[in-house]
Amino acid sequence: MPTHLVAALRELRATIENTIGPVDAPIGLVLGSGLGAVAGQIENAKRIPYAQLPHMATSTVAGHAGELVVGTWQGKRVVALSGRVHFYEGHGLQQVVMAVRLLAWLGVDTLVVTNAAGSTSPAMQPGDLMLITDHINLTGSNPLIGANEPALGPRFPDMTQAYDPELRALTLAMAQKHGIPLHQGVYVGLTGPSYETPAEVRMVGLLGGHAVGMSTVAEVIAARHMGMRVLGLSCVTNLGAGLGTGALDHAHVAEVARFATDRMTRLVAAVVDALPADLPVHARAS
Ligand code: HPA
Numbered sequence: 001m002p003t004h005l006v007a008a009l010r011e012l013r014a015t016i017e018n019t020i021g022p023v024d025a026p027i028g029l030v031l032g033s034g035l036g037a038v039a040g041q042i043e044n045a046k047r048i049p050y051a052q053l054p055h056m057a058t059s060t061v062a063g064h065a066g067e068l069v070v071g072t073w074q075g076k077r078v079v080a081l082s083g084r085v086h087f088y089e090g091h092g093l094q095q096v097v098m099a100v101r102l103l104a105w106l107g108v109d110t111l112v113v114t115n116a117a118g119s120t121s122p123a124m125q126p127g128d129l130m131l132i133t134d135h136i137n138l139t140g141s142n143p144l145i146g147a148n149e150p151a152l153g154p155r156f157p158d159m160t161q162a163y164d165p166e167l168r169a170l171t172l173a174m175a176q177k178h179g180i181p182l183h184q185g186v187y188v189g190l191t192g193p194s195y196e197t198p199a200e201v202r203m204v205g206l207l208g209g210h211a212v213g214m215s216t217v218a219e220v221i222a223a224r225h226m227g228m229r230v231l232g233l234s235c236v237t238n239l240g241a242g243l244g245t246g247a248l249d250h251a252h253v254a255e256v257a258r259f260a261t262d263r264m265t266r267l268v269a270a271v272v273d274a275l276p277a278d279l280p281v282h283a284r285a286s
Pocket of ligand 1: 117237238241248253
């Protein structure tokens with residue numbers, strides 16, 4: 001698989017560059033729930049549906065249209081994954097993280113990952129935003145399982161500062177400057193697709209988790225493997241199971257995420273705007 005992985009990335013990048021030319025974007029955006037609107041704000045955008053790219057899985061989830069968008073946002077060159085694939089769709093984790101790995105090969109040094117999540121305490125309410133300080137991987141798997149490909153990264157990547165402290169500080173400063181309330185907390189990734197039981201939400205809270213979701217952890221592990229700096233933001237769409245009244249429902253989750261889009265977009269825009277203009281383009285792997 002590792003050699004195949006390098007070959008797949010090479011082929012993927014070649015396909016993109018043959019279609020739209022060199023990307024060389026230092027900033028990558030994974031537009032999960034709550035940030036999809038950014039895809040429409042990217043200037044001089046060039047879009048490639050995942051379906052037109054080799055080795056890329058396509059999402060089956062409503063509201064997760066899959067395309068790569070390259071262009072300029074806040075005066076900076078960005079490449080966005082508009083829509084992601086999830087483990088629960090039946091893809092292997094190596095497939096799930098392929099698009100994030102591709103971003104590193106397209107130059108991304110600073111990766112912004114967003115998601116929708118449930119909260120494990122009433123301290124975070126639907127519509128609130130949370131800066132991810134750390135994560136707990138409860139998916140029972142890891143995208144790096146299998147032989148390691150040294151050309152991509154180390155066998156045992158460090159995860160001490162998976163969510164970059166400088167980017168977190170910058171994001172807190174931007175939230176304060178723009179009057180956007182921002183919680184901080186630990187994101188716990190489970191596979192889904194069933195929502196948690198109330199007992200599981202209580203367990204996650206006892207383990208030190210503030211938010212639960214079904215994405216992000218595998219992507220961040222792969223991103224750190226490849227040496228990208230990561231900023232993670234959750235849009236709290238609901239109280240975790242058992243904390244609120246009534247049942248959880250995807251349509252409601254998606255609706256709250258849309259409602260929070262404006263604030264999430266303003267926050268990420270402020271962060272991207274504040275990043276240095278001369279951000280390094282990630283060294284091109286062969
Ligand atoms: N649990 C898991 N994933 C989620 C939730 C939740 O409550 N809300 C949005 N994504």
